[in-house]
Amino acid sequence: MFNRAFTYAASTWLSVALVTISGATAMASSLRLEEPSVFAGQWQATLSATVDERQAQKLQDKPSNSCSVELLANKTLGQGAECLGAWFEHVPIGWFPDPDGLSITGHEGSRIGFFSRQRDGLYLATLKSGLIVTLERTAPDN
Incomplete structure (x- = not known):
């Protein structure tokens, strides 16, 4: 028993x-991990607020609410890194794909931001301030 x-x-x-x-x-x-070549190229970054608060608007205007960002094939950032740096409070140096999004890294290689995948070519990050950064693939010039 x-x-x-x-x-x-x-x-x-x-x-x-x-x-x-x-x-x-x-x-x-x-969850599949995309190859870095999938992300390489030009992206449009846009800063927006979920609510029209005075403080949020003030942060949204530094230095602009939209900029072009280049993700290079060697997993570094080209043009637009300073613009993202103004929003993330650290200038991003590199990036790497995650199974559920895209991470950006600072000078020492630590993650300073994470963009979650919404659909192909569209990623969102929420800043400490509550503002949202949208990263959207731009159409290649033909």
Whole structure:
């Protein structure tokens, strides 16, 4: 009797462990990590507020509420890094793809911002101030 109870308890715990492991594996496989070449190119960054607060408007006007940003293939930022730096309070130096978005990094390689994927070519980041930075792929010049 004791042996049978132990077997049921062991099989229950084993089942729970297998479901947990398989769930984590399924979740990890549903998020794919894009190649850096997918992100390389010109992007439009736009700063906006969810609410028209006086303080938010003041922050929104530094230095402008829109700028062109270039993500280089070597995972560094080109033109527009200073503009993003004014919003993120640190000048971004690099970037790297994440399974669910795009991270920008500072001088020491630490993440200073994260843009979550909304759809192909559209990413959003929320600043500490509550302002939102939209990063949208611009159409290539042909």
